Amino acid sequence: MTRAHGWILLAAALGWLFDAMDQRLFILARTPALRDLAAGADPATLPTLAGWATALFIAGWATGGLVFGLVGDRYGRVRTMALTILMYSVFTGLSGLARSWPEFAAYRFLCGMGIGGEYAAGVALVAEAMPARFRPIALGMVQAASSIGAILGSALSLLVGPQSRVGGWEGWRILFFFGVIPSVLLVLIRFRVPEPDRWLRARDEARRDPKPGRELGDVRAIFADPVLRRRSLIGMALGMVGQVGLWSIGLYTPELVRDVVFQEHRREVAVEAANLDDLARAWAAKTGDDPAPKLAEWKAEADRHVGRGTLLQDVGSFFGAPFCTWIAVRFGRRKAFATAYAMAMASVWLVFGGMSRGADVDWMLPLLGFCTCGIFGVIVVYLPELYPTRLRTTGMGFCYNIARYLTAAAPVLLGRLAAGAGGYSRAAILMSFIYVLGLAVVPFAPETRGRPLPD
Numbered sequence: 001m002t003r004a005h006g007w008i009l010l011a012a013a014l015g016w017l018f019d020a021m022d023q024r025l026f027i028l029a030r031t032p033a034l035r036d037l038a039a040g041a042d043p044a045t046l047p048t049l050a051g052w053a054t055a056l057f058i059a060g061w062a063t064g065g066l067v068f069g070l071v072g073d074r075y076g077r078v079r080t081m082a083l084t085i086l087m088y089s090v091f092t093g094l095s096g097l098a099r100s101w102p103e104f105a106a107y108r109f110l111c112g113m114g115i116g117g118e119y120a121a122g123v124a125l126v127a128e129a130m131p132a133r134f135r136p137i138a139l140g141m142v143q144a145a146s147s148i149g150a151i152l153g154s155a156l157s158l159l160v161g162p163q164s165r166v167g168g169w170e171g172w173r174i175l176f177f178f179g180v181i182p183s184v185l186l187v188l189i190r191f192r193v194p195e196p197d198r199w200l201r202a203r204d205e206a207r208r209d210p211k212p213g214r215e216l217g218d219v220r221a222i223f224a225d226p227v228l229r230r231r232s233l234i235g236m237a238l239g240m241v242g243q244v245g246l247w248s249i250g251l252y253t254p255e256l257v258r259d260v261v262f263q264e265h266r267r268e269v270a271v272e273a274a275n276l277d278d279l280a281r282a283w284a285a286k287t288g289d290d291p292a293p294k295l296a297e298w299k300a301e302a303d304r305h306v307g308r309g310t311l312l313q314d315v316g317s318f319f320g321a322p323f324c325t326w327i328a329v330r331f332g333r334r335k336a337f338a339t340a341y342a343m344a345m346a347s348v349w350l351v352f353g354g355m356s357r358g359a360d361v362d363w364m365l366p367l368l369g370f371c372t373c374g375i376f377g378v379i380v381v382y383l384p385e386l387y388p389t390r391l392r393t394t395g396m397g398f399c400y401n402i403a404r405y406l407t408a409a410a411p412v413l414l415g416r417l418a419a420g421a422g423g424y425s426r427a428a429i430l431m432s433f434i435y436v437l438g439l440a441v442v443p444f445a446p447e448t449r450g451r452p453l454p455d
Contacts, residue, residue, distance in 0.1 A: 005131075007188075008125060008129045008193055009126060010188070011125075011185065011189050012125055013145035015085055016142050016143070017149035018085070018088075018149055018179075019115045019149065020147070021149035022092050023149075024153030024310065024314070025179060026108065027251045028162050028254055028310060029162045029175050030254075033098070033170075033172045033173075037101040037103075038100075044419065047414075047416075047419050049101060051413075052411075056106075056108055058411070060108065060111065060113045060115075062403075062405045063401070064087075065117060065119065065120050065397040068084055068117025071083075071117070072397075076199065076203075077125035077199060078125065080393070084116075084117035084121060085114065085185050088114030088179075088182070096173040117397075120400070123139065125193075126139055127385075128199060128389060132452060144321055144322050148318065150310075150313075150314035151314040154307055154310040154314055155307075157310070160175055161299075161303035162303060198389045199389060218390075222394065231395075232399050234445050236402050239400045241441070243403055243407040244410045245348070245375070245432070246373065248434075249414075249432060250372035256351075257365075258302045258306060260356065260357065260358060261302045261305055263356075264358060276295065277295060279298075305358040308361060309361030309365040316370035317370065317372070320373045324378050325381060327339055328382070328449070329381075333378060333382050334443070334447055337375070338442050340371075341375065341442070342435070342439065343370075344374065345435035348372070348432040349429060349432065350367070351367065352424070352428040353425060355425070382445075382448065383400065385453060386399070386448070410431065413431070
């Protein structure tokens with residue numbers, strides 16, 4: 001390991017850290033933002049609106065992964081990473097200025113494009129630059145950095161509650177303004193991070209010998225080669241399962257916790273109510289007091305449970321991803337995938353089926369984070385090992401981001417299931433059967449443990 005290796009690892013880890021911080025801010029602020037931006041809408045439609053906003057965010061992520069995957073292979077990992085970091089920083093900040101829910105959703109789509117592109121470029125950069133013996137560990141460290149970013153996002157929500165008001169601004173808007181911070185990374189990338197030698201050699205070879213099949217970032221080459229085509233389909237399926245589990249189950253814990261806190265207070269007040277606002281009015285009718293202070297108190301309590309719970313969930317994910325990376329390095333990639341899917345499904349049934357009070361977040365959500373994010377500690381090691389250098393970010397972009405297009409429909413489905421099945425708990429348990437598909441695909445995945453990175 002040299003100093004240059006250290007700068008590369010630091011830049012990629014920070015890029016993915018801030019990616020994850022942005023994702024966590026969106027997850028925490030999603031429902032309060034849509035409640036304000038669609039103020040005239042029926043409260044019962046909020047799950048559907050949240051599903052659409054999340055779907056567009058994921059679709060943007062997929063689009064950016066595909067587009068910037070090609071850019072990364074043709075023009076370099078470092079340039080692509082800098083451009084995508086700038087993109088997601090700007091549109092996260094603009095999300096805090098949105099005046100309607102379609103405008104908010106549009107900003108989330110464009111922000112997602114930057115995040116999707118940064119992931120492929122950053123992972124390829126680390127995979128190609130690091131010494132072979134250290135490569136899986138370095139990639140696991142990059143993935144673990146995402147958990148630190150998510151923890152940071154949760155901590156910010158404890159500082160500024162998404163449902164609070166600060167100086168005349170809604171709390172969720174201020175949270176998105178924090179998302180501009182990653183733009184300072186551009187200075188580090190510009191002056192300290194070199195392009196990897198593998199990519200430079202591949203670029204020079206393509207220039208010297210520009211015959212068909214040797215071009216950089218040629219998506220047709222993935223389908224022309226039967227081995228790469230099969231690997232891409234398997235990688236896409238494995239990635240889709242993990243993403244559906246995360247984006248349509250694991251990252252809906254803020255809604256789960258808010259619903260659990262609402263049910264707790266509804267049992268205390270002993271009246272029928274559709275939401276927290278109605279419950280506060282019913283409480284006021286019984287006591288003769290002003291409902292506004294009580295409503296503010298309940299919302300603040302819900303924000304504390306959500307912020308603390310998601311922070312603990314992120315702490316769990318910080319340990320879950322490296323645990324599965326360790327399994328992949330020690331026992332093989334296929335055994336790591338199977339372990340990750342099995343423990344994710346079990347944790348979803350336990351948490352979404354068993355949470356009944358706000359205090360449950362203290363032990364249930366760390367467990368959920370550990371189990372549902374373990375899969376990404378395998379994916380980050382596995383996908384770069386499937387493709388040669390000239391097609392690495394293109395292949396990873398295709399593999400991971402076509403899966404995201406399929407994943408984008410899942411939050412919409414979850415929202416409809418939640419509205420029809422009586423809440424997020426039952427909907428999430430139904431959605432968890434996606435992990436069975438992952439277990440069925442694992443035996444067909446090529447084992448790459450102990451093999452050199454393809455040139």
